[in-house]
Amino acid sequence: MRLVLCRLLVVSLLAAVPGFAHAEQTQVIHIKAHMFAYSPAEIVVKKGVPVTLELMSIDRVHGFNLPDFHVRATIEPWVSTSITFVPDKVGRFIFACDHFCGDGHDGMSGVLVVVE
Amino acid sequence: MDNGIDRRDFLKLTGLGGVVFASALAGWPGLAGAAAGEFHFVQLSDTHWGFGNPKINPDSAGTLKKAVAAVNALDQQPDFVVFTGDLTHTTDDPKVRRTRLDEFRDIASGLKVKTVRFLPGEHDAALDAGEAYQQFFGETHYTFDHKGVHFIALDNVSDPQATVGEAQIAWLKADLKQIEPETPIVVLTHRPLFDLYPQWDWATRDGAAVIDALQPFPHVTVFYGHIHQEHHEMTGNIAHHAAKGLMFPLPAPGSVPKKAPIAWDPAAPYKGLGFRDIDADVGKPSFKLDELPVVKA
Numbered sequence: 185m186r187l188v189l190c191r192l193l194v195v196s197l198l199a200a201v202p203g204f205a206h207a208e209q210t211q212v213i214h215i216k217a218h219m220f221a222y223s224p225a226e227i228v229v230k231k232g233v234p235v236t237l238e239l240m241s242i243d244r245v246h247g248f249n250l251p252d253f254h255v256r257a258t259i260e261p262w263v264s265t266s267i268t269f270v271p272d273k274v275g276r277f278i279f280a281c282d283h284f285c286g287d288g289h290d291g292m293s294g295v296l297v298v299v300e
Numbered sequence: 301m302d303n304g305i306d307r308r309d310f311l312k313l314t315g316l317g318g319v320v321f322a323s324a325l326a327g328w329p330g331l332a333g334a335a336a337g338e339f340h341f342v343q344l345s346d347t348h349w350g351f352g353n354p355k356i357n358p359d360s361a362g363t364l365k366k367a368v369a370a371v372n373a374l375d376q377q378p379d380f381v382v383f384t385g386d387l388t389h390t391t392d393d394p395k396v397r398r399t400r401l402d403e404f405r406d407i408a409s410g411l412k413v414k415t416v417r418f419l420p421g422e423h424d425a426a427l428d429a430g431e432a433y434q435q436f437f438g439e440t441h442y443t444f445d446h447k448g449v450h451f452i453a454l455d456n457v458s459d460p461q462a463t464v465g466e467a468q469i470a471w472l473k474a475d476l477k478q479i480e481p482e483t484p485i486v487v488l489t490h491r492p493l494f495d496l497y498p499q500w501d502w503a504t505r506d507g508a509a510v511i512d513a514l515q516p517f518p519h520v521t522v523f524y525g526h527i528h529q530e531h532h533e534m535t536g537n538i539a540h541h542a543a544k545g546l547m548f549p550l551p552a553p554g555s556v557p558k559k560a561p562i563a564w565d566p567a568a569p570y571k572g573l574g575f576r577d578i579d580a581d582v583g584k585p586s587f588k589l590d591e592l593p594v595v596k597a
Contacts, residue, residue, distance in 0.1 A: 247461065251498040258461070278499040284426035284460040287390055290501070291560060 210234045210268070217246040217259045217281070220288025228297045231274050239265045247283030250296060258283055271298040339447050342371055342378040342413075343576040345525030346545030348423065349407070350400040351389035356548045356561045359569070364407050366594050367546050367575055372412045378577065379446065381413050384525040384543060385421030385457060385490030387433075394432060397424075401436045417444075421490045421525065422457040430458035441468055443475055449580065450479055454489040456504040462491060463505045473513050484519040491526045492542065494535050497553035502527055511535055521587065527553070528561075529572065530591060541589060544574040570594040 211233055216223045218241065229235050239248055241259045248267075249256040257265045281292035347364045357363060371381060387408075388400035401424070408416060418437040425433045430440050440455035452475065456464050464472075479485065487493070493507035504510070514520045520538045528545035529552065548561035549572025565571050570593060577590040 245460070249498060249501070251495075280499060280501055282462065282498070282501050282503075282505075284390075284422045284457075284462070286392055286427065289390075289422075291558065293500075293558060295557075 210236050212236045212238060214238045214240075215248075215294075217241045217248065217292075218243050219286055220281070220292040222248075222279070222292070222294040225294035226297060227294070228299060229271055231271055231298050231300055234268055234270050236266060236268045239267070244285055245283055246285050246292070247281045248279060249282040250277060250279040252277040253296075255279075256282065271296070274298045274300055338579075338581050339379045340376070340577055340579045341446075342374075342381045343384055343523050343543050343578060344371070344381065344546060345384040345543040345575075346386040346421065346528050346547060347383065347404065348386055348389040348545070348547035349404040350391065350396070351547050353561075355563055357564055360547060363546055363570065363573065363594060364404070365410070366570075368407060368410045370592065370594060371575065372410070374577070377413055379413075380415035380417060381411055382417040382488055382523075383408065383419065384488055384523060385419045386423045386525060386545075387418065387421065388424050389547070390423040390427060392427065394428065397428070397432045398435070401432060405436055417451075417453065417488070419453050419488055419490055420455060420457050422460070422462070425455075425458045426460040430455070433458075441471070447580075449484045449486055451486045451488060454487060454493075454510065456489055456491045456493070456507065461505060462501070462503065464507070464510055469506070469509050469513065472510065476513060476517070479517070481517060482519065483517070485514065485517055485521070487514065487520065487522040489522065489524045492524055492531075492533075492540060493522060494533065494540060496527065496531065496533070496542075500553060500559045502553060511538060514538055523576075523578070541576075543576050544572065544591065546573055546575065546594065549573065 211229050213227055213235065215237055217239060239257055239259045240263065241261045244261060246259045248259055253269050253271060255267055255269050257267050259265055275298055277296045279294050279296055281289055344367060349364060351360050387404045391397050420430055420433045420440050425440065434440065440458055442453050444451050454464060455468060456462055459465055491504045492502055493504050493510050496502040515536050515538065518537055522538060522540040523543065525543050527542050528548060528550040529542065530544060531542035533540045550559060551562060562572060574591055574593045577592055579588045579590065
């Protein structure tokens with residue numbers, strides 16, 4: 185009985201921590217960056233639900249910039265980079281490489297689609 | 301003005317280009333008179349020498365040469381010419397990069413005007429931190445003064461992450477400390493210093509710090525390239541003017557789902573390409589931009 189009460193207490197306390205209540209709902213998306221594209225290049229997520237992007241380059245240094253949500257990262261080759269944010273508006277939002285990476289850099293982009 | 305003909309009257313008479321914009325340089329107290337003088341200079345940008353896609357530009361080997369010829373054909377030669385970056389199209393091969401820079405320099409040397417200033421673009425400098433560019437053209441940031449105007453060339457491309465960087469910003473601030481507050485300042489750079497459209501990488505990551513440093517000065521104008529089209533914007537009292545390119549035009553910011561060069565129009569060759577003649581009329585005072593085509597229609 186004491187063990188059950190302790191577990192309930194811990195769960196209640198964690199639920200009060202901002203962001204934790206949604207932790208088990210976090211949308212985890214793995215994105216590979218390579219010359220000169222992202223895979224996948226289109227991501228669909230739900231509004232209001234935290235998103236964790238796991239970014240990795242498979243060749244050289246790239247960037248990831250999603251200005252509408254103030255999300256950006258430098259993506260090193262073969263190193264996983266994690267970014268978590270909450271998409272708070274619906275629509276189609278462009279993300280692009282902002283670390284000049286070569287001849288195809290100017291076309292290296294993708295779309296984050298946020299739905300209700 | 302050095303010569304006997306008023307340049308603006310000349311442009312009206314010939315119909316060359318169009319006076320498209322009167323910038324925020326209006327009102328330069330203390331500069332009227334012989335010491336400041338009138339002058340004009342030409343901005344060329346984004347020549348992308350080495351680019352090869354005939355659907356985008358079937359005259360990729362001839363466009364820059366035609367632009368040089370067009371500048372040489374101006375009835376009144378400018379005091380100087382400035383190339384605001386992306387002189388060459390990028391390549392992973394350092395040897396090819398140097399070949400392109402060398403060929404570009406050779407073509408640019410055909411300009412009648414002997415004072416020619418250069419700036420790097422990310423295509424020239426971002427893959428090797430400006431090493432090859434500096435071998436051909438020297439420093440990537442510098443200042444010079446011309447007839448009462450203080451020019452500052454800023455490098456926001458040698459860092460592949462598009463920063464000016466703390467060291468260069470400190471250098472800029474030290475330079476500005478030497479400038480009288482009313483001095484007109486012209487900043488030459490490649491990328492927009494403000495967030496024009498970061499979704500397409502049309503920004504300088506620490507550009508706000510540069511703008512903050514310049515903001516106390518009442519007469520600041522920025523000329524840049526990168527976006528391959530005319531664009532005019534004010535941030536506070538600072539005017540920013542993007543120039544057309546000389547290899548391919550790009551769409552208006554955010555106007556299409558994905559940024560890509562605009563294809564060549566056989567019915568209108570060289571459409572969207574051009575260069576800029578900048579007329580500093582200190583005596584009035586005014587500052588006017590004439591957008592000129594690569595070839596006359």
